[in-house]
Amino acid sequence: MMLSLVVFGLVQASGAGGSVTGILRGTPRDLLETVIYLAPIGERGADLGSPDSLLIDQRGLRFWPRVVMVPTGGTVLFRNSDPILHNVFSPGVGPEFDLGTYPRPDFRPHTFQTAGVHVMLCHIHPEMAAYIVVVPGGQAGAVDERGRFRFDSVPPGAYQLVAWRPRRVPIRHDLVVAIGTATSVELDLSNAQRRR
Ligand SMILES: [Cu+2]
Known part of the structure; x- marks a missing residue:
């Protein structure tokens, strides 16, 4: 591991x-x-400055890595690497959002503007969770x-x-x-x- x-x-x-x-x-x-x-x-x-984007994979019915940190304005790419559909949504610190449901090997970006700990979930698999820690400066x-x-x-x-x-x-x-x-x-x- x-x-x-x-x-x-x-x-x-x-x-x-x-x-x-x-x-x-x-x-x-x-x-x-x-x-x-x-x-x-x-x-x-x-x-x-502008941060590079960072990848979170959905693999083996898990988000990986499960915890990441980005500065305010940082972008995270969410990729599906499983042979089944996954969804990505956040119930929201700040604006709630839903990136939709998509198959392998698609990925979708989200830019985090609101400081705090954002919980990321999948509508299809309630046990999946990831945490994006957004820190200003x-x-x-x-x-x-x-x-x-x-x-x-x-x-x-x-x-x-x-x-x-x-x-x-x-x-x-x-x-x-x-x-x-x-x-x-x-x-x-x-x-x-x-x-x-
Ligand atoms: Cu899922």
Whole structure:
């Protein structure tokens, strides 16, 4: 099973900054479902430019990957790779939408303008679910199979580091980045409370 969690990478504009590295402690299942991101506190974040689009596959009656993060304005392509029909719809954080029902190998895009956690579902298979975490002005990080993550060339400023996963209260950690600083953070996912 692929354990790389976040397939979205943001290319920072060149310039001096600091780095934030760390490790998430948790079970393999915890790590598989977690996205981590840096959200600027207060002032609007640096302009991230137009993000590349990102793919979520419907395969084996599952959305894959199940959790992804995009900045505001990011586009996700939803592809059907199963030999049966699937549908894609969101009951809505912000506008509700329905991309319709379509066969393999079709795909349809959706651009996410509203920050928040968007739940994606299939009308045909109620057990299918994916989560799109839309963050304004944020930086997405990738978590490897041992829980390590890294953000480089982070512009100076105050940030909140957030580890998010479905059905849990997000773990948040405030930090300040200055030019040339290297910040290291350890977050314990087992402390995250269940959310009803
Ligand atoms: Cu389906």
